[in-house]
Amino acid sequence: MPVVLIEKQTPQITLVTLNRPERRNALTIELMTELTAAVENAAADQTQRILILRGAGKAFCTGLDLEEAAKQEPHATAEAVARVLLALAETRLVTIAMVHGAAVAGGAGVMSACDFVVAAERTKIGYPEVRRGLVAGLVMIFLRRQLRERDLRELLLASELIEAERARDIGLVNRVVPKDDLEVETNKIAASILQGAPGAITNSKRLMEELWSTSVRDDIEVALRHHLEARESAEAKEGIAAFLEKRPPRWAE
Numbered sequence: 001m002p003v004v005l006i007e008k009q010t011p012q013i014t015l016v017t018l019n020r021p022e023r024r025n026a027l028t029i030e031l032m033t034e035l036t037a038a039v040e041n042a043a044a045d046q047t048q049r050i051l052i053l054r055g056a057g058k059a060f061c062t063g064l065d066l067e068e069a070a071k072q073e074p075h076a077t078a079e080a081v082a083r084v085l086l087a088l089a090e091t092r093l094v095t096i097a098m099v100h101g102a103a104v105a106g107g108a109g110v111m112s113a114c115d116f117v118v119a120a121e122r123t124k125i126g127y128p129e130v131r132r133g134l135v136a137g138l139v140m141i142f143l144r145r146q147l148r149e150r151d152l153r154e155l156l157l158a159s160e161l162i163e164a165e166r167a168r169d170i171g172l173v174n175r176v177v178p179k180d181d182l183e184v185e186t187n188k189i190a191a192s193i194l195q196g197a198p199g200a201i202t203n204s205k206r207l208m209e210e211l212w213s214t215s216v217r218d219d220i221e222v223a224l225r226h227h228l229e230a231r232e233s234a235e236a237k238e239g240i241a242a243f244l245e246k247r248p249p250r251w252a253e
Helices: 029-044 074-090 106-112 137-146 149-158 164-170 179-194 198-210 216-231 234-244
Strands: 004-010 013-018 050-055 094-099 102-104 116-120 124-126 175-177
Touching (some): 004 029, 013 029, 074 106, 106 137, 137 149, 137 216, 164 175
Parallel strands (some): 094 116, 102 124
Antiparallel strands (some): 004 013
């Protein structure tokens, strides 16, 4: 079964579905590679203007598949995350994350890399990396652009999951609607985007990126170093093992 589904929703809109519902769409190298390719291929088709990203099953995406990550070299999964975030951040397409159930850790990072986020009520969103001995370095690139510093520190250091309504209040999510209205609301945003001139929208996205003192691409290089340093640490080994064994981590004092 394909781990990423791609369909043309309309002549100008590509719908991409993360398709590992049995694992709550946890991110494997295969899934991230296919998602990166889906974004790049849609952007290469000049008829396409919008990419909508959603998750199959009960959740949008619960982050890195830690079972796979525990067996892989740290750089392999880290670089796959970096590639997919960069593809979403740099694409000329307008990207809309249609989020329900949960968007956690790397899954919340994928969400944050999109231009718009529409979330179903009571969706759980959060960045619990420090509870696994990890650093949310790659995700932090987008969070620092979108949030006040106090909210950023609360999300990353306290690392508690928040509901979609709170995420909207702090600027992490654009709109929150009942789950049954998620697709309708997403399509309303898409319809508004399509009223804009394609070139003007592409140039607006490019200018927003250029006005930052550093680029997403440069920030990813810095963040990758911090992420890998944490991934290779004893804390990460213990944090991931504790998660997989469903027990509290035993941090060294």
